[in-house]
Amino acid sequence: MIMLFRIIRSKRLNPILLGAKKNLSFSVPCKSSNPTLCDSSARKQLDTETAIPEEIFKSAPKSGSYKLGDSSFYSLIDSYASSGDFWSIEKVFERMKRESRVFLERSFITVFKAYGKARLPEKAIDLFYRMVDEFQCKRTVKSFNSVLNLIIQAGLYNRAVEFYSSIMSAKDVSITPxxxxFNLIIKSFCKLGLVDRAVEILREMPAKNSAPDVFTYCTLMDGLCKQDRIGEAICLLDEMQTEGCFPSSVTFNVLLNGLCKKGDLARASNLVDNMFLKGCLPNEVTYxxxxxxxxxxxxxxxxxxxLNRMVDSNCVPNDVTYGTIINGLIKAGRAADGIxxxxxxxxxxxxxNQHIYSSVLNGLFKEEKYEEARRMxxxxxxxxxxxxxVxxxxxxxxxxxxGRSNEAEEILQEMTSNGIKPNAFIYSSLLRNFFRTRSSEKxxxxxxxxxxxxxAVNEFCYSVMLQGLCQEGKLEEATILWNDMLGRGFMPDTVSYSTLIHGHCNLGDVKKGLELFNEMLYRDSLCQPDVITYNILLDxxxxxxxxxxAINLLNNMMDRGCDPDLGTCNIFLKALREKFDPPQDGREFLDELVLRLFKRERTLGASKILELMLQKHLQPKPLTWEKAVQHLCKPRKGVVN
Structure with missing residues (x-):
């Protein structure tokens, strides 16, 4: 008998052992949550009343309202739930209903957890609603929280709010949260970005005899920090202490993360001091x-x-700690310190790890420390x-x-022999190098x-190929590649368009360049012409x-919100010197351009052209100076003197 109960309480029932005892009939539980996938003979067995052996239910003592064998049903539910056999669970439930067995809320919570593990939150919700009417099992806040939690764990925050609201507003449900x-629903609102609604829930808690705990405040603080409302989050820190709820290291870490992301290191330092005063020692996350x-x-x-202080405090740095510092040093051009x-x-x-080494190698190459990179x-x-x-x-x-393309090709062969497939970035680097060394055939x-x-090539690979072919004057090959790119459904970006326009213009086919330009205007925002595109055509x-x-195109350029740059000005200055008789110095042209930019409130673009005029000793007119002073000295919105 002891052996029998060990079998029942094990993760899976063993029908062979049970059958060996008294030659009992026993069905093999279906391993799938979908009944249609079960073997037909097994399904037929489970449909009979003798599918679960009668002997199992004759061993448990009777106590109170419980009948002989009730505990065996509960053990079966636990076993089937642990294996995710939901069809068999339903069969057990049906048998229990027929025999008027007592249903325990604990058993339902076990099944809810199994549904959560199987990512089936709607099944859990449905079962929760069936508990009272179908199984005469009283629901309490425990089963309610279990279902609410698994909905949130599935990332269905809107569904969690809907479920919470439906239960709280139901007249026939007497569940007090x-x-x-409250913590779970506050988390849902914060995840949805509805922090104000989460704060309202916090304010409702005392009226419902529920005091917020440290998790309540931490969740709200995190939600406020993510909306850049750090001041309000810090006010909550003061509030929770006033209410007798003492902050933990996690609480301070949430606020520190918000302050550090904002760059407010002074307040972060003060918060660390406050942290020590409250007896909270910094942990790895804090550092x-x-x-x-x-x-x-x-x-x-x-x-x-x-970092040194962290080590002295016996707080062990991890990969994240070291990686953050090394990456910061590399980005600042301090590869030696990073090493x-x-x-x-x-x-x-x-x-x-590989991430740290890739960062160090990248830094060394950017600093042109090639020998050190190879040593690393x-x-x-x-x-x-x-x-x-990577x-x-x-x-x-x-x-x-x-310039060591041969070595790079050797590394490529080594990489493929090690079973690592090169990605688009690696091929793009090699392709760019071939064109740089005039090896277009390669x-x-x-x-x-x-x-x-x-x-799997991408738009960047095509862009590299187009640029290289156009630079070598191989426009025919570039056009074939362009059509191939469009045929594969890739959307050319501004760089690709500009590259092909440049290729046509270099061969004197300005008409084709303008056709491609007009095509760009009807594309989406990712491939609109920029100042480089305009300068190619203007030149x-x-x-x-x-x-x-050219003047008409310049007007179009400014109408579309693209400011001319110094390259634009130099294109026109050169044309005014070489294409006009007598040659013009361009003072009138630049002066008029500055006035038009000021009129369009494009102060930065106008200022750059003014600087160019002064560098070329082209004195602006008095009216131009007057407009410049007016716009540069105009008070900006939001700036208080």
């Missing part, structure tokens, strides 16, 4: 948050000092860190920048090789002496 209920904030503000030396931190990290028994690559391999596609990509791109061969290997029109068309 507790602090966990990581502060270090990240210091790195964002460029205070890298202080970040390193904080020192990496070595310190390794000495303390924390091997650097060897050290990485020697330390047992296997490069992934590390390979950074290293090959660096080798290409250094680029075309690699492009064919990419297609044969099924490499082409000026070179062929079409000054009127």
């Amino acid at each position: 507790n602090v966990l209920s 990581n948050t502060l270090i990240h904030g210091l790195c964002l503000k460029g205070k890298l030396d202080k970040a390193v000092q904080l 020192r931190v990496l070595n310190f990290m390794e000495e303390r028994g924390f091997p650097a 690559w060897k050290e990485m391999l020697g330390r047992g860190c296997k490069p992934n596609e 590390v390979y990509g950074v290293f090959m791109d660096g080798l290409c920048q250094e 680029a075309l061969l690699m492009w064919k090789d990419m297609e044969n290997k099924g490499c 082409a029109l000026c070179k062929e002496g079409s000054m009127a068309r």
